[in-house]
Amino acid sequence: MGKLLHFIREALKVTCCLVLSLMSVIVFMQVVNRNLFDKSFVWVEELAGMCMVGIAFLGAALATSNDGHTRIDFVILKLPKRGTTIMYMIGNAICAVFVCILAYYSVPLIQGSLNSLTPRLKLPYAINYIVVLISAVLMLVYLIALIIQDWKKLKTIPKGAKNSLEETLESSMEAELGGKEGIGE
Numbered sequence: 001m002g003k004l005l006h007f008i009r010e011a012l013k014v015t016c017c018l019v020l021s022l023m024s025v026i027v028f029m030q031v032v033n034r035n036l037f038d039k040s041f042v043w044v045e046e047l048a049g050m051c052m053v054g055i056a057f058l059g060a061a062l063a064t065s066n067d068g069h070t071r072i073d074f075v076i077l078k079l080p081k082r083g084t085t086i087m088y089m090i091g092n093a094i095c096a097v098f099v100c101i102l103a104y105y106s107v108p109l110i111q112g113s114l115n116s117l118t119p120r121l122k123l124p125y126a127i128n129y130i131v132v133l134i135s136a137v138l139m140l141v142y143l144i145a146l147i148i149q150d151w152k153k154l155k156t157i158p159k160g161a162k163n164s165l166e167e168t169l170e171s172s173m174e175a176e177l178g179g180k181e182g183i184g185e
Contacts, residue, residue, distance in 0.1 A: 005145060008138065009065040016058050023051035043120040053128045057135035064142040069095075081161040082154060089150045098144040103136035 030044040063069050076087045106129050115123040 001145075005065070005142070009062065009136045012058055012065065012138070016055060016062060019051050019054045019058070023048050023055070024056040026051075045120050046118045046123075050123070054131050054132060058133050060136045061142070064095075064139045064146075067146055072087040077163050079163070081157045081163055085150050085154045085157060086161055089147050089154070092146045093149070096140055097144065097149070099139045100137045103133055103140070106133040106136065117138065125177075 026041075026044050027048055030040055034040045060069075071091065072137045073084075073087075076084050079087065108134065109129040110126045113129060117123065119127060
């Protein structure tokens with residue numbers, strides 16, 4: 001399972017890089033075209049908007065895979081180690097409920113917008129909502145993996161163990177540098 005999650009994370013990295021590159025190129029091309037040739041492509045805004053949706057949601061899934069979402073854990077790190085781990089599990093469970101709701105409500109949006117096309121590119125608006133659904137499912141998978149990882153970790157923590165200053169600083173540095181190595185590594 002760890003290898004599959006690692007493969008998905010690497011695919012997410014590549015996809016995010018490609019989408020961001022595409023968006024950068026077409027927006028740069030549009031700026032040059034407007035300033036030098038006094039013309040513009042009418043389809044750039046549509047495609048750039050779709051790329052933004054892709055970057056936002058696929059990037060959120062990538063951040064979840066690295067446990068890299070922002071959390072304010074100053075108070076949580078003052079708890080004993082077991083308490084800290086339990087609070088992380090609860091936070092991830094709350095996020096899992098949220099992404100389940102996100103996935104649930106994206107399905108009717110997909111169904112309702114399959115026949116609705118963008119004005120210039122003639123692409124279905126449903127593409128945006130499909131990206132939301134895929135990202136929500138991926139986030140759910142990674143959140144469940146994080147909860148399982150913390151559950152296993154919880155069993156190894158001795159009762160009464162406290163978070164040391166070094167671990168607290170290390171946790172802060174991991175958050176600062178973009179999360180842990182990821183699940184399954």
